[in-house]
Amino acid sequence: MIYLVILGLLFLLELAYFKVADRFNIIDKPNLRSSHTSITLRGGGIIFLFGAWLFWAMCGLQYSWFVAGLSLIGIVSFIDDVRSLPDSVRLVAQFAAMFLMFFQFGIINWHDWWIVIIALIVCVGIVNAYNFMDGINGMTGGYSLAVLAPLIYLNREYEFVSMSYLYVTGLSLIVFCIFNFRKKAKCFAGDVGSISMAFIILFALGSLILTTRDFSYLILIAVYGADTILTICHRIQLHENLGEAHRKHAYQILANELKTPHTKVAAVYMAIQLLISAGLIFLPINHYLYMAIIIVALASAYLLFMKKNYHLHEAYLNSKKS
Numbered sequence: 001m002i003y004l005v006i007l008g009l010l011f012l013l014e015l016a017y018f019k020v021a022d023r024f025n026i027i028d029k030p031n032l033r034s035s036h037t038s039i040t041l042r043g044g045g046i047i048f049l050f051g052a053w054l055f056w057a058m059c060g061l062q063y064s065w066f067v068a069g070l071s072l073i074g075i076v077s078f079i080d081d082v083r084s085l086p087d088s089v090r091l092v093a094q095f096a097a098m099f100l101m102f103f104q105f106g107i108i109n110w111h112d113w114w115i116v117i118i119a120l121i122v123c124v125g126i127v128n129a130y131n132f133m134d135g136i137n138g139m140t141g142g143y144s145l146a147v148l149a150p151l152i153y154l155n156r157e158y159e160f161v162s163m164s165y166l167y168v169t170g171l172s173l174i175v176f177c178i179f180n181f182r183k184k185a186k187c188f189a190g191d192v193g194s195i196s197m198a199f200i201i202l203f204a205l206g207s208l209i210l211t212t213r214d215f216s217y218l219i220l221i222a223v224y225g226a227d228t229i230l231t232i233c234h235r236i237q238l239h240e241n242l243g244e245a246h247r248k249h250a251y252q253i254l255a256n257e258l259k260t261p262h263t264k265v266a267a268v269y270m271a272i273q274l275l276i277s278a279g280l281i282f283l284p285i286n287h288y289l290y291m292a293i294i295i296v297a298l299a300s301a302y303l304l305f306m307k308k309n310y311h312l313h314e315a316y317l318n319s320k321k322s
Contacts, residue, residue: 006054006168010175013050017043018187026082028188040185043081044176045140045193048200049074051172059164063203069100070199073127078192087243094124094195101203105210123202126221129228130198131191135247136255138181138266140189144197145173146270147220150277151204160211161204169200181263216287219280219294223273226298227251234306248313250305257312 021027021041028042049070056067076093079085098120102108108116134140152166176193179186189197201221208217218225231249235242247256251269254260276294280287 002058003167003171006051006058007171007175009054010047010051010172011178014044014047014175014179017046021187024082028190038184041187043078043190043192044179044187045189045196046074046078047176048169048172048193048196049078051168052196052200055165055168059162059168062162062165063104065100065104066203069097069104070196070203072100073097073199074192074196077195078190081190081192091124094127095120097199098123098127101199101206104203105206107210123206126202126225127195127198129224130201130221131194132228132231133224133249133251134189134194135249135252136265137183137185137262138177139251139262139269140194140197141173141177141181142266142270143224143273144201145170145177146273146277147201147205148173149274150220150281151201151208153281154208154217155204158208158211160207166204169204173197181266183261183263214287216280216291219291220273220277222276222291222294222298223269226295226302230299230302250302253305253309253313257309257316 018041021043026042028040030038052067052070056062056064072093076085076090080090099108101123102116102120107119130140133143148166148170152163152170155161155163155166176189180189205217205220209215227250232242235246235248240246247253251265254265254268255262279285279294280290283290
């Protein structure tokens with residue numbers, strides 16, 4: 001019953017946010033780098049923040065340090081959606097929020113300060129990578145559900161986090177997908193959505209890794225990781241400014257140059273990630289060997305895809321210049 005109440009509250013909160021966004025003109029206008037063509041409400045992913053607050057309030061005030069960090073990173077990201085903030089402000093907020101998450105984990109150890117610093121940098125990188133991948137309808141919501149499903153399954157065995165936390169996260173994703181995972185989206189996640197969901201997923205994934213001492217569970221976000229890291233390497237090779245917006249990700253070329261419907265692209269990414277995660281969980285193979293095989297397979301698939309289709313993106317850029 002409590003989950004039905006939370007689902008209803010989340011739905012009403014999302015509708016209320018649409019009224020606010022429409023009133024204050026919080027919108028996303030398409031530009032040269034966009035994968036959409038119509039003006040759409042931005043920041044619908046604030047529902048993920050609402051969901052975490054409802055979980056905290058209704059389920060015993062659990063993980064207060066984590067919720068504080070999520071609130072910080074989510075609110076700063078929302079402000080950035082409304083009014084662009086300097087990169088330095090966003091990075092300071094992200095590192096501060098991640099520090100609060102690490103404090104929740106209980107891993108702040110000044111004797112191993114260098115490990116903490118490396119972990120902070122890696123985790124902030126993962127959060128931003130999640131944000132980079134938020135560019136088409138259904139991607140953030142759908143892919144996050146594909147990551148959440150195996151986490152729920154594994155939590156039945158390892159009990160690394162409150163199951164209510166995972167369930168409420170799933171409910172907030174379902175509400176968001178109702179308005180975003182379709183041909184004409186009612187809203188986009190915005191930075192508040194993609195970064196908040198990355199933080200939420202990372203807390204559960206970090207808890208799993210700390211409980212099992214098995215870093216191969218990072219493969220639960222392998223598809224996002226491969227697309228992001230290899231795209232960054234490609235842009236470095238092209239001598240591009242990594243801080244500038246672009247549409248060079250594999251999913252963007254699928255959606256823009258190859259004209260594949262957004263929801264189909266998101267569904268493909270979901271399916272691949274679910275298959276990879278299922279292999280890690282169910283196949284009788286060493287986890288780290290499996291991880292290596294998947295990394296090689298994803299990298300090879302990315303390189304072959306780009307070799308075959310990247311010329312279409314170059315043609316698009318040339319047409320815009322002319």
